[in-house]
Amino acid sequence: MLLSVKEILMTQAQKTRTDERRARLPRRSFLKLSAAGLAASVFGAAGFDLTPQQAAAVLARRQAGTLRVAWGGAPVALDPLNASADTEIAFLNAIYDYLLDTDARSELVPRLATAWEISDDGLTYTLTIADGVTFHDGSELTMDDIVWTFERLRSDGPTADLYADIERVEPGEGRTVVFTLSRPNPDFLYNLTDNHAVILKANAQNIGQEFNGTGPFKLQEYIPDRATLSANAEYFAGAPGVETLEFFYFDSVESAVNALRGGQVDVVLRMDNATFLALGGEGVFATQQATTSGHDLVRLRADREPGSDERVRQAFRLATDRQAIFDRLQFGFGAIGRDSPIGPFFARYYSEETPLPGPDPEAARRLLAEAGYPDGLEMTLYVPNLADRVALAQTLAAQWEAAGIRITIEPQEEAVYYADNGWLEVDLAITPWGHRPVAQQFLDLYLRSDAAWNESHFSDEEVDRLIEIAGTTLDEDERTQAYHEIQRILIERGPIIIPYFFAQFGVMGDYVSGVDVHPFAGRTRFHTATVS
């Protein structure tokens, strides 16, 4: 609230009277103070370490055997069926177990399932489950619990589509579970690692309020801004390295990072590029980054003018300088994109065979003229109002202007951007897409003609055919071939630009070890963590 000038004047008058009396001394101490402040800011900017005393104070404040993880946000839904945010998944990932996990390079790793077998026709998956797994209430994990969990997942909610190809789930011989599919799905094992697919106890009640899992940590206390979990000494894969795991839920990444600086927490996961770059420059913390498959999708509607003309799409591609965007917005973190969601993260399927055109604004201008836009284009670029996306929009607008594409940027609050499917309707937009463990999910989500979120309205028979092949073939070579073809077609005539892939970041005290930041931050595991 602003003071009225009258009030300001009145307080000023009072102050002047008192200030006159003690003016001499404060001036000197003021100078001292500002010199100290200046020095502090200079050294801070230059990346000086904490003094040994400061560092010792930080260490002393750390509790023995406790790992404190800070998040810039709080969980909302803790029923595995509806959980999706990093904070929610991290909570579930600590208390429950998945059948299978993926590591930081997206390779499958065993969890509850220690081995898996696939029938020759690719329709029957037999998973062997670890021995001696118990729930936190002391009961033994049975095959029925797993069957019950997957019946729940495939009958309802956001996972119903993902598991639509499961014909039945049943207990097999001994400690095995058998999944029978209605059609081959080369990514099925990855689907089992889905964020929602934690194993619950059969007929569990009050899911999302009571947490009876098999995981490495038990819920001790949950208050609005903090979850305290204690180690599960009976964990089948070995007792966790710390006695207590605490999740702190802050309002923003900024507060979480400040808590790390102040020594109140040990680990911060998930932050923007600039914050990570600044924290890394301080030289006090251990930093980790993992390339993800998440990306900002810049897309042009392909089913109506001007995007329906392949030359226009190509002009946009030619006018975009990916290296400049990567350097200035990503600060070199993550990876440069090649206009297809099959990025370097999916090393096996990623291809650099087809050269990317440009950057060449003049050529773009000529192509636009050929397509019937000799005076260039005037378009509105819709973008969710998030700092990094608005920055991308501004950079793209500046680059495209050189090719005669004049952009009005329309930042919208996320709730507005996604409301009433507005984002699917507009001609030109930037949509952030989070990390997925397999490339096929992106293709199925937004690139096939009948995809639910086909925001570019792209409909290309050849691409559809290739997506179908890649999604069903069990022949790895054929699959790789199909993915390479899709990448070629998208560069030649696709309506999308993917300038970069995000990196996932983790920053922690250098006394923390055994934490591997996962591309999906919420899937980072803490049971192997130790604090020294």
Place this chain on the structure above:
Amino acid sequence: MTHSALSRVRPARFSRGAGSIGRFLIALLRSPQSAAGTVIVLFFLALALFGAQIAPYSANDQSNPPRQPPTAAPLERLRRVWDDPGRLFEAETYRLGPYPFGTDTLGRDVFSRVILGTSSIFRVAGFGTLIAVVIGTFLGLFAGYQGGLIDEGITRVFDALLALPALLLALVILGIIRNIETEPGSFQAALADNAVLLVIALVYVPIVARVVRSSTLEVKTRAFVQAAQIRGESWGYILFREIFPSVIPALVVEASLRFSYAIFLVASLGFLGVAARPPSPDWGLMVNENRGGYYQLTPWALEYPAAAIALLVIGVNLMSDGIRRAVQKSE
């Protein structure tokens, strides 16, 4: 009473002719604070008018090296002048470095952006205030002079508007205007483009009107107004020739105060992302864009526009304070 006797009853008028304006200016510039305030405002006004000529780069030129720290040159130059006083007269001493305020992470020159942002804040806050003053003055005079039901009606509506905080009211109105679909080039589109300006006007009309109305109530009972009424002068003549001049002192003070609040409001709306669209070099927007992690990388990209907002608001406040005192003195 005869006609000539009536016409001798004149109001004590403010600032009629060059003499009283001169006295006013002298009174304004006599106090160091208000002189400083006036100089600051005139400085920014000059930037607003000639910014495009002064700024070394365009607002959205991203070809500059990113993350260039601001040059520490001023101190260095002072030292050189100290060593060699002859340099005091060399142009080189006064030339700004390539990026005196540094560049932001996108490689845009912050110095140029701060300068180029001046004109939009003056345009929006200045014209917004002007419209508010014109409409508010008219409504205030009208309501105050007419009295009765008309006065009651207008005052109650304004009281209702005044009950809402200016920022909240502005956000609501902008939210509505922004969601109206408009044809490019149409009258509605022009309105939408100047939405912030209109919102400033709308938010401040009731405040100005209230001040003018209360002065009017006081003035209308004076003898010279009654004399004019008896003379049979027209309604417009009485409002604008008899009452209005007596309202001017209060109005000038209020207008300058409104202007400073308007600057703050425009900056706040820009910060909240509803006033200007990126990539416009709006000060509030610049502060918003360079928060969080960016602030740790390029603090100057946030600090200079923030300092500009602060300096201008302080300048306008000092000036308006000076105006108030000068007005009282010349009365």
